[in-house]
Amino acid sequence: KNEVEQSPQNLTAQEGEFITINCSYSVGISALHWLQQHPGGGIVSLFMLSSGKKKHGRLIATINIQEKHSSLHITASHPRDSAVYICAVVPISNFGNEKLTFGTGTRLTIIP
Amino acid sequence: DTAVSQTPKYLVTQMGNDKSIKCEQNLGHDTMYWYKQDSKKFLKIMFSYNNKELIINETVPNRFSPKSPDKAHLNLHINSLELGDSAVYFCASRRQGIGTQYFGPGTRLLVL
Numbered sequence: 001k002n003e004v005e006q007s008p009q010n011l012t013a014q015e016g017e018f019i020t021i022n023c024s025y026s027v028g029i030s031a032l033h034w035l036q037q038h039p040g041g042g043i044v045s046l047f048m049l050s051s052g053k054k055k056h057g058r059l060i061a062t063i064n065i066q067e068k069h070s071s072l073h074i075t076a077s078h079p080r081d082s083a084v085y086i087c088a089v090v091p092i093s094n095f096g097n098e099k100l101t102f103g104t105g106t107r108l109t110i111i112p
Numbered sequence: 113d114t115a116v117s118q119t120p121k122y123l124v125t126q127m128g129n130d131k132s133i134k135c136e137q138n139l140g141h142d143t144m145y146w147y148k149q150d151s152k153k154f155l156k157i158m159f160s161y162n163n164k165e166l167i168i169n170e171t172v173p174n175r176f177s178p179k180s181p182d183k184a185h186l187n188l189h190i191n192s193l194e195l196g197d198s199a200v201y202f203c204a205s206r207r208q209g210i211g212t213q214y215f216g217p218g219t220r221l222l223v224l
Contacts, residue, residue, distance in 0.1 A: 033212075033213070041200065041220075043218075045212045045213055045214065045215070097160060097162070097167045098143065098160075100155075100157060102154065104153075105153055
């Protein structure tokens, strides 16, 4: 079983819908990252969290350290949000070298 | 200006050949990484260097040898290429301490 699990694996929604992608992990962590991989293949870091909540434009990321769970929300989704969203954690044992353990990704498709 | 660049972008080669992938970052970061993304889009750490010193060396065949001539460059040399080496290889960098990782565009390697 992977240390980082994401759900759903695939998500198709209509433009304008509110999107939630979930990430659960099984180890103590020092940080959690949300990454976006575009259809063209490039990877962009969206958020790095160690507690609470962060917001950037229409994207919101939350983390509950006690429950070992994080969510990525997209408000007013748009076709350009179509991408693979990847959750990655830094286990406490890797604090300092920032060795990321990745989830398997959630493929999001937004239909116009 | 590209923050993290990789060359080549595409690499098609025969089994048994030796090839190199180059990575350069102009962000002044101290730490650089090599990741492998398999056909199922799963990312996995391979190596990490901090100020030219190897700090992460995952269970990777010793046909793979990273080299960091200076902290702005991290190259990956692969000897005796095998079919299973076909993947997308991403370079990334970050500043010292906990921080966002910046990814290169990826090198798509196909071994025939």
